[in-house]
Amino acid sequence: MASTVSRKPPNRRNLPPADLSHWQRDCQALPIEMLRRSLLQWYSAQGRTLPWRGETDPYRVWVSEIMLQQTQVKTVIPYYHRWLAAFPTVADLAQADRQQVLKLWEGLGYYARCRHLHQAAQIIVTEYGGQFPTTLEDVLTLPGIGRTTAGGILSAIANQPLAILDGNVKRVLARLTALPVPPARALGPLWELSSQLIDPNHGRDFNQAIMDLGATVCLPKQPLCLLCPWRSPCLAHTQNLQTQLPMREATAPLPHKNIGVAVIQNDQGQVLIDRRKEEGLLGGLWEFPGGKLEGDETVQACIQREIREELGIEIEVGDHLITLDHAYTHFRITLNVHYCRHLRGTPQPLESQEVRWVALDALRDYPFPKANGKIIDALLGGDR
Ligand code: SF4
The missing domain is CATH 3.90.79.10 (Nucleoside Triphosphate Pyrophosphohydrolase)
Structure with a gap:
C-alpha cells in the first residue's frame, strides 16, 4: 500500500494573514503579573502528577515530549514506561535496531516521531558526546523537534523561560484574549503572546501549568471556568464565548x-x-x-x-x-x-x-x- 497513506497535512503557512491590530492592542493591556501569579498558585495546588513531572534527565523529558505530541497523557504513560525499560539511556536508543524501536512504538501512531527520535539519539551520541544539547538553536536542529517541543524540554530540564504553543496553549490563549480568528491564522501573534506571558523566573512551572490548565480546566468542549484561575481576566468567560472559541476553519469532509x-x-x-x-x-x-x-x-x-x-x-x-x-x-x-x-x-x-x-x-x-x-x-x- 505504498502510495495510499502518504498524504501530508495542509501547509498552514499558506493561510491568508488576518488583521489583528485591535486584538494585539488589547493583549498589551493584559495583567501579565497577575496572570503569572494566579496560574502558578493554581498549579502548585492543582497541577497533575505525571511520571515525567519533576524529571530533569533530558533524555526522559525528551521522550515524554515527543510521545505527547498529538497523543493524550493516558495513552502515553504505558508506552513511556515500556520505552524506558527497553532503552534506559540515549546511548541504548541510539544502538537499537530500527525494527525494535518501531515495534515498541506500535499503536502510538504518527510513526515519523519514532523514526526521528531514533535518528536524533544517534546524532546526540555522535555529535554531542551523548549529552542532550542545551541551547534552543542546537535543539532545533535535531529531527522531530520544533519550537514547542524544544521549549518544553529546555524549560523542564533547565528552567529556561522558553515559550510553548501546543494545542492546549493555543486554546487557552485564544479564549483568554477572545482571539477573533482561528489560531492557525494567528500563529506569529500567539507565539508573541506566549513569550510575553511566560514567567522569566519560572519557565518550567509556567509551561507545565498552562498545559495542565488546558488539559484539565480549559477543556475543548466544556471548559470548567468556575475552577479557572484566569476566569476574571478571561475575555471568553466574561463575554460567555468560551464554548465558541477558539474559532474554527470551515472543514471539508475527509477524503x-x-x-x-x-x-x-x-x-x-x-x-x-x-x-x-x-x-x-x-x-x-x-x-x-x-x-x-x-x-x-x-x-x-x-x-x-x-x-x-x-x-x-x-x-x-x-x-x-x-x-x-x-x-x-x-x-x-x-x-x-x-x-x-x-x-x-x-x-x-x-x-x-x-x-x-x-x-x-x-x-x-x-x-x-x-x-x-x-x-x-x-x-x-x-x-x-
Ligand atoms: S475562564 Fe474558562 S475559557 Fe477562560 S481560560 Fe479559564 S477555563 Fe478557559
Whole structure:
C-alpha cells in the first residue's frame, strides 16, 4: 500500500494573514503579573502528577515530549514506561535496531516521531558526546523537534523561560484574549503572546501549568471556568464565548480511499508481508500488500493488479476476510481484505523496502500499523 497513506497535512503557512491590530492592542493591556501569579498558585495546588513531572534527565523529558505530541497523557504513560525499560539511556536508543524501536512504538501512531527520535539519539551520541544539547538553536536542529517541543524540554530540564504553543496553549490563549480568528491564522501573534506571558523566573512551572490548565480546566468542549484561575481576566468567560472559541476553519469532509488488501498464503501456510519505505506517514512499518481501487475496478481486480505491480507475482484472490474502516488525521480508508493464494513468481520489493514470508504465529513480532493489527486478529481468530 505504498502510495495510499502518504498524504501530508495542509501547509498552514499558506493561510491568508488576518488583521489583528485591535486584538494585539488589547493583549498589551493584559495583567501579565497577575496572570503569572494566579496560574502558578493554581498549579502548585492543582497541577497533575505525571511520571515525567519533576524529571530533569533530558533524555526522559525528551521522550515524554515527543510521545505527547498529538497523543493524550493516558495513552502515553504505558508506552513511556515500556520505552524506558527497553532503552534506559540515549546511548541504548541510539544502538537499537530500527525494527525494535518501531515495534515498541506500535499503536502510538504518527510513526515519523519514532523514526526521528531514533535518528536524533544517534546524532546526540555522535555529535554531542551523548549529552542532550542545551541551547534552543542546537535543539532545533535535531529531527522531530520544533519550537514547542524544544521549549518544553529546555524549560523542564533547565528552567529556561522558553515559550510553548501546543494545542492546549493555543486554546487557552485564544479564549483568554477572545482571539477573533482561528489560531492557525494567528500563529506569529500567539507565539508573541506566549513569550510575553511566560514567567522569566519560572519557565518550567509556567509551561507545565498552562498545559495542565488546558488539559484539565480549559477543556475543548466544556471548559470548567468556575475552577479557572484566569476566569476574571478571561475575555471568553466574561463575554460567555468560551464554548465558541477558539474559532474554527470551515472543514471539508475527509477524503476517503477504498483499498484492496491481500493476505497471501503459500503452500507452507506462511503469509506474505512487506515493509514500507522509510519516509511517509507509516514509513518502516510492515503491512499486508495491496492498494487503492481505481475507477470502477472490483476489489478482486484491484488486489490482483496491485500485487502484480508491487510484488511481481501472480495470485488467486479468494474469500473475503474482513472489512475495516480507519481514519487518519487527513483522510479515511476502508480496507477490503481477502485471503489470496500464491500461484507463481518470486515476490520482489518493487514498491517497498523488503518482502518476507512469515509464519502466522510470528506475525506479532513485526511492527504493523493499527489497522493491520486488526487484520492479524481476524486472521489468527479465523478458522481456515
Ligand atoms: S475562564 Fe474558562 S475559557 Fe477562560 S481560560 Fe479559564 S477555563 Fe478557559
